[in-house]
Amino acid sequence: MSYKHEQLDEEKVFKDPVHRYVHVKDQVIWDLIGTPEFQRLRRIKQLGTTYLTFHGAEHSRFNHSLGVYEIVRRILLNFDGRPSWNREERLLCLCAALLHDLGHGPFSHSFEKVFKLDHEDFTRKIVLGNTHVNQILLKVSEDFPQKVADVINKTYEDKLVVSLISSQIDADRMDYLQRDAYFTGVSYGHFDMERILRVMRPLDDQVVIKESGMHAVEDYIMSRYQMYWQVYFHPVTRSAEVILSKILHRAKYLYQNNYNFSLQPTHFLSFFEGEVKLEAYLRLDEPVVLYYFQMWADEKDEILRDLCERFTNRHLFKYIEFNPNLQLQEWMELYSLFRDAGIDPEYYLVVDSSSDLPYDFYRPGEEEERLPIHLLMPNNDLRELSRQSDIVESISGKKRTDHKLYFPLDFIEALPEDSTIKDRIFEILFKNN
Numbered sequence: 001m002s003y004k005h006e007q008l009d010e011e012k013v014f015k016d017p018v019h020r021y022v023h024v025k026d027q028v029i030w031d032l033i034g035t036p037e038f039q040r041l042r043r044i045k046q047l048g049t050t051y052l053t054f055h056g057a058e059h060s061r062f063n064h065s066l067g068v069y070e071i072v073r074r075i076l077l078n079f080d081g082r083p084s085w086n087r088e089e090r091l092l093c094l095c096a097a098l099l100h101d102l103g104h105g106p107f108s109h110s111f112e113k114v115f116k117l118d119h120e121d122f123t124r125k126i127v128l129g130n131t132h133v134n135q136i137l138l139k140v141s142e143d144f145p146q147k148v149a150d151v152i153n154k155t156y157e158d159k160l161v162v163s164l165i166s167s168q169i170d171a172d173r174m175d176y177l178q179r180d181a182y183f184t185g186v187s188y189g190h191f192d193m194e195r196i197l198r199v200m201r202p203l204d205d206q207v208v209i210k211e212s213g214m215h216a217v218e219d220y221i222m223s224r225y226q227m228y229w230q231v232y233f234h235p236v237t238r239s240a241e242v243i244l245s246k247i248l249h250r251a252k253y254l255y256q257n258n259y260n261f262s263l264q265p266t267h268f269l270s271f272f273e274g275e276v277k278l279e280a281y282l283r284l285d286e287p288v289v290l291y292y293f294q295m296w297a298d299e300k301d302e303i304l305r306d307l308c309e310r311f312t313n314r315h316l317f318k319y320i321e322f323n324p325n326l327q328l329q330e331w332m333e334l335y336s337l338f339r340d341a342g343i344d345p346e347y348y349l350v351v352d353s354s355s356d357l358p359y360d361f362y363r364p365g366e367e368e369e370r371l372p373i374h375l376l377m378p379n380n381d382l383r384e385l386s387r388q389s390d391i392v393e394s395i396s397g398k399k400r401t402d403h404k405l406y407f408p409l410d411f412i413e414a415l416p417e418d419s420t421i422k423d424r425i426f427e428i429l430f431k432n433n
Helices: 027-033 036-043 048-052 061-079 089-099 110-116 119-128 133-141 144-152 161-166 171-184 193-201 213-232 235-256 266-273 278-283 286-296 302-312 328-340 389-397 409-414 418-431
Strands: 007-015 022-027 200-202 204-212 317-319 349-355 374-376 382-384 400-407
Touching: 007 027, 007 061, 022 027, 022 061, 027 036, 027 089, 027 133, 036 061, 036 133, 036 278, 048 110, 048 119, 048 235, 061 089, 061 161, 061 171, 061 193, 061 200, 089 119, 089 133, 089 144, 089 161, 110 235, 119 144, 133 144, 144 161, 161 171, 171 193, 171 213, 193 200, 193 204, 193 213, 193 382, 200 374, 204 213, 213 349, 213 374, 213 389, 235 266, 235 286, 235 302, 235 317, 235 349, 235 400, 266 278, 266 286, 286 302, 328 418, 400 409, 409 418
Parallel strands: 204 374
Antiparallel strands: 007 022, 200 204, 317 400, 349 400, 374 382
């Protein structure tokens, strides 16, 4: 039997709090899970700094990746034998599902923004580079690593395969909504996934949903909407992300200006220099980053020391509603006042904006094509979801944006009581709050 079709002597199972069990029978999948690159995902939190807001949110990218694999495995059981489904794509789907988040770095999106990186690029490098993952995929076939990379990169020729992992109703979203809701302890992210899986159908180059399952999909869409605003964009979590970003910016600035660190940032050097090698990327995980933050809390540089102490001990910035597009004059005055007060506004006065589009579909003339969710009607016609659902239509295409201004209230309060600067800062910050 070829490696592609090789099965374990006995099925392996992972006990999972969301899906009850994750089932592994393919030797390829079992081998991939055992690679150092995949095991590294145990050391990358799924929700970054959210654990500082919801204390249960300690779950990892490893948990999530297994969950996405399991959902795709169940979808394919349902697809087996149906028209439009090519069973030869089964292992490719499972591998892409398992490996789709392989390139995430520590604190994922905050980290990427500071160093101008893209986790999808590193996922591709891990899949195609000199790695244990690549060696296993090559054993399937010479072109198999490229196929897996193409699915994750959304460039694979069979769009039906891509849509299982990346679309507006895919295994990735269905896992993280439920998993993140479970570990944060909120009720927003729960929906009837089993019902959705039963009514999913492969059709040409997309997955469609039987019309009878529309209400389960509505629930899923609203779950996603609520999770973004109640969990993912929580202002306290964003405060921690702001501080995290400023720590990394400060450390990079100090390195570039020949600052003599008490603890040399060995693991960060390639990031500070802008030439990140894959080997260095894989060595930098969240326990390593948090170790540096603890050590830097004793640095001579006051800003780096203060920011690291704040992050490590959850001494976060306060925030107010603040729209920089409408309050530009106030922003400029605050910036000047902070500087005059000896509080560096580059690190201690930060506007942070969050936005989300809960559901949308392609409109002619738009740059980005958004594949809609289609319902399969009893007469086999296809109808775009928002044309059938009043609930989805009410939020379709409506982008919501939220702006906050973050600052260290303790620094402002510590200014002299008779300070006109202090009075003016308070007047601007709290006149409407």
